[in-house]
Amino acid sequence: MTDGHNHTNKGLLLALVVLGLLGFVLPGWAAFLGIVALSKGLVVLGLLLLWRLGLVSFGQALYFGIGGYTVGLAGLWWGLHDALALTALGTLAATAIAALLGLLIARYREIFFAMLSLAFSMILYGLLVKSDLLGSSDGFGVPPVSFAGMALSPAHGTLALYALAAVVACGAALLVHRLLRATLGHLAGAVRDSELRVEYLGVSVFQVIYAQYVAAGALAGAGGAITAMAVGHVDPALVYWTVSGEFVFITILAGTGHVAAPFLGALLFEVVRSFAMQYAPFTWQLILGVVLLLLILFLPNGLWSLARRWRGGEA
Amino acid sequence: MYTLLAILVDGLVYASWLFVVAVGLTLIFGVMRILNVAHGSLYAFGAYAAASLVGAYAATGFPPAGSLLLLPAAALGVGLVLGLLLERGLLRRLHGRDEIIILLVTYAAFLILEDVLRLIWGSDAYLAFQPYAALGNLEAGVLIFATYDLSLIGLAVLLGLALWWGLQHTRRGKLRVAVIHDPELARLVGIDVSRFHTGTFVLGAMLGALGGALTAPQISVTPGIGVEVIVLAFAVVATGGMGSIPGAAVGAVIVGLSRAAAVHLLPEVELFVIYGVMAAVLAVRPHGLFSPAEGRRI
Amino acid sequence: MPLLQTIGLTRHFGSVVAARNVSLRVARDEVVGIIGANGAGKTTFVNMVTGYLTPERGHIRFADRDITGLRPRQITRLGICRSFQVPQVFPSASVRDNLLISLGVIPATPRALWRPLHRPALQEAAETLLQRYQLDGHRSQAAGLLPQGMRKLLDIAMAAARKPRLLLLDEPTSGVSVAEKHDIMDIVMAALREEGVTVLFVEHDMDIVARHAQRVLAFYDGGIIADDAPGTVLQDPTVRELVLGEPGANGEQADAER
Numbered sequence: 098m099t100d101g102h103n104h105t106n107k108g109l110l111l112a113l114v115v116l117g118l119l120g121f122v123l124p125g126w127a128a129f130l131g132i133v134a135l136s137k138g139l140v141v142l143g144l145l146l147l148w149r150l151g152l153v154s155f156g157q158a159l160y161f162g163i164g165g166y167t168v169g170l171a172g173l174w175w176g177l178h179d180a181l182a183l184t185a186l187g188t189l190a191a192t193a194i195a196a197l198l199g200l201l202i203a204r205y206r207e208i209f210f211a212m213l214s215l216a217f218s219m220i221l222y223g224l225l226v227k228s229d230l231l232g233s234s235d236g237f238g239v240p241p242v243s244f245a246g247m248a249l250s251p252a253h254g255t256l257a258l259y260a261l262a263a264v265v266a267c268g269a270a271l272l273v274h275r276l277l278r279a280t281l282g283h284l285a286g287a288v289r290d291s292e293l294r295v296e297y298l299g300v301s302v303f304q305v306i307y308a309q310y311v312a313a314g315a316l317a318g319a320g321g322a323i324t325a326m327a328v329g330h331v332d333p334a335l336v337y338w339t340v341s342g343e344f345v346f347i348t349i350l351a352g353t354g355h356v357a358a359p360f361l362g363a364l365l366f367e368v369v370r371s372f373a374m375q376y377a378p379f380t381w382q383l384i385l386g387v388v389l390l391l392l393i394l395f396l397p398n399g400l401w402s403l404a405r406r407w408r409g410g411e412a
Numbered sequence: 413m414y415t416l417l418a419i420l421v422d423g424l425v426y427a428s429w430l431f432v433v434a435v436g437l438t439l440i441f442g443v444m445r446i447l448n449v450a451h452g453s454l455y456a457f458g459a460y461a462a463a464s465l466v467g468a469y470a471a472t473g474f475p476p477a478g479s480l481l482l483l484p485a486a487a488l489g490v491g492l493v494l495g496l497l498l499e500r501g502l503l504r505r506l507h508g509r510d511e512i513i514i515l516l517v518t519y520a521a522f523l524i525l526e527d528v529l530r531l532i533w534g535s536d537a538y539l540a541f542q543p544y545a546a547l548g549n550l551e552a553g554v555l556i557f558a559t560y561d562l563s564l565i566g567l568a569v570l571l572g573l574a575l576w577w578g579l580q581h582t583r584r585g586k587l588r589v590a591v592i593h594d595p596e597l598a599r600l601v602g603i604d605v606s607r608f609h610t611g612t613f614v615l616g617a618m619l620g621a622l623g624g625a626l627t628a629p630q631i632s633v634t635p636g637i638g639v640e641v642i643v644l645a646f647a648v649v650a651t652g653g654m655g656s657i658p659g660a661a662v663g664a665v666i667v668g669l670s671r672a673a674a675v676h677l678l679p680e681v682e683l684f685v686i687y688g689v690m691a692a693v694l695a696v697r698p699h700g701l702f703s704p705a706e707g708r709r710i
Numbered sequence: 711m712p713l714l715q716t717i718g719l720t721r722h723f724g725s726v727v728a729a730r731n732v733s734l735r736v737a738r739d740e741v742v743g744i745i746g747a748n749g750a751g752k753t754t755f756v757n758m759v760t761g762y763l764t765p766e767r768g769h770i771r772f773a774d775r776d777i778t779g780l781r782p783r784q785i786t787r788l789g790i791c792r793s794f795q796v797p798q799v800f801p802s803a804s805v806r807d808n809l810l811i812s813l814g815v816i817p818a819t820p821r822a823l824w825r826p827l828h829r830p831a832l833q834e835a836a837e838t839l840l841q842r843y844q845l846d847g848h849r850s851q852a853a854g855l856l857p858q859g860m861r862k863l864l865d866i867a868m869a870a871a872r873k874p875r876l877l878l879l880d881e882p883t884s885g886v887s888v889a890e891k892h893d894i895m896d897i898v899m900a901a902l903r904e905e906g907v908t909v910l911f912v913e914h915d916m917d918i919v920a921r922h923a924q925r926v927l928a929f930y931d932g933g934i935i936a937d938d939a940p941g942t943v944l945q946d947p948t949v950r951e952l953v954l955g956e957p958g959a960n961g962e963q964a965d966a967e968r
Binding site: 276278279280281282284286287289290291293294297298299300301 | 782783786787792794799800801802803807810811816818822824825826828868869871872
């Protein structure tokens, strides 16, 4: 990913413009789908960072849920309704928790890292389900949000939220792309290859992992915040580990070759899921499992690697 | 005073259940370094198979106590079939891949099995309380305990001792040490490592299914019971030390007692306590209480 | 003031004595060879000086500073780097990227780490290293595909990238074919001479030791049994017996006289 970074930057900005223009012509359900896809793409972008370190988090739903619940609570208890502010607040809350939990979890690798992250998300799940104050398993509704002080009609609100999601997604992608070109980004692969060598070059492996874990948490929080505003409701199911599993699935589906891959992967996932839920609700997990197996066995670098092969003849 | 006794007994009952559920997981990890996410499916299949068998048995009119034998039978059957399917059919082909990749593969297997379960047994709840009722109750002052629950403690202890004895005193048990530490060398001295792996996996699968089968009479068996079990089992195993059977026992007791205390004293923090205890142990001993020593790398 | 000084370093592994009261001094600009049979304590010594192991007793001083017990990355930042018996490179990155990363982390501040890796200043420095270590023909190749000799050179180049004051090389020519050994060592020593680095290298090949070392330390059973010019040490009968494995002066088996 060393050459063509200018292309990526221009490409992302172009994508932003295209997305924005699309927003004017998309019907409501498509815009909603777009919001969900972009939000999940944010979470998967964080998983991309961790994947390059050789780590898989099975607990990103924790931060996704924190982002969502923060938005709901801020609206309900503090009367905060501005969409941008809520997004920032949700992201901040998730970042804070990630900064705390990261101190423990960044010491681990491989299976332990995955299962610890899973356990943390289940802790929150347990707390939320038992918490009557937060609506226990029913959750509660998120008050309608406003944009720059204006309360919009539901249709316009969705479009505005879509625009917000597009801006946040492109901004995040640009930032992550910058990170990947930086020394810190290359240190991810280095840590994966030889932690010993990294330490002997004077760098703390723990700090490299910690920084990117916190970034992943922040991204997931942003995704959760936006989703909560779009759906209008939060409940503990947001934090359940199967949600984390879906994020991991999308990561593998999309591949980690480019910062755009998570968003495209999430879009594909959401589209297929809508169909599957309509026509085959009892075999959705079966399909997921089979596809996951096939991906691992035959296309371990995800669909993006296919695109690469078509374009450049390289894998 | 009675609260203390209640906490102790409830804690030990829960710990016994945890031990049976978790020991299969740690056994497989210890020998093959595979964390089998599908362990939850084995548990669920064990529960459903047991429930079906007990249900069929109840219709025959034979004495209810006989239904107890069906539980381990269900576990053996499920463990054998699914265990062989998973190990021979799937995991063997991925030998040598990253641990995390194998984890994802077992996760995929879990997803598939969850829906297969639903396709076989549907979404309705199954009840199979005959074995539970057959054993009656035990009274201690104002406290009433189901004999079934108390027997679990005895069973868990027996199981633990049997496994320990099997590892320390039988030839296969000693071979396990060789296979764990250096599979290549073990092969060179003539140990059939593949068969050993299959055997271990099937045993672990049976134990997981046993956990489910033993639970079926206590609960209403519904889809989704397998999901939480995986995380709980992992918490126990991580606390005790991955791959360590005494660790699973100690981890189960610690987690079981903590949870019982929470349930009786502050119910809101029940789940929190379990994982909190795990996090606390890991903060002090990153590899769990009974972790193996590691050799020098450079 | 010596650049490196160890005072009474002691370390056991169970009942094995890996370091037995090791005290020595190395002056600036010296080139010191360390020899000894397997298990004599050479790598343990290197591991203690570079912070991978903590001595049970004793101190290590680097210039005017006590570095005993510091972690490897702290010791690296103070100016001591090392290469490894099994070369520790980043196999999935290109040779050039390996060097760029080694350069890009000087200093390891958040600000520096956020800067792009492929910037001109770093690329120039990497180019210099590539030329010096004769790796420029392989610059785009994945480090994992390098032949062993080149991999060793890369490992050493990465260690030398931050221009350390002291460089420890752990068996720089081990695993390299006989034909290449001398070439590798010549390249390394020429490169290091240009940078003015004090070098300690562990070696089993006595020709290489004789050719490049100004001073030789012979280890046996955790302690130093000889410390002198190569000519003297390599002719010493005790060294020949205990390190090189030649039969005793009287044709008898060697005893451990400690």
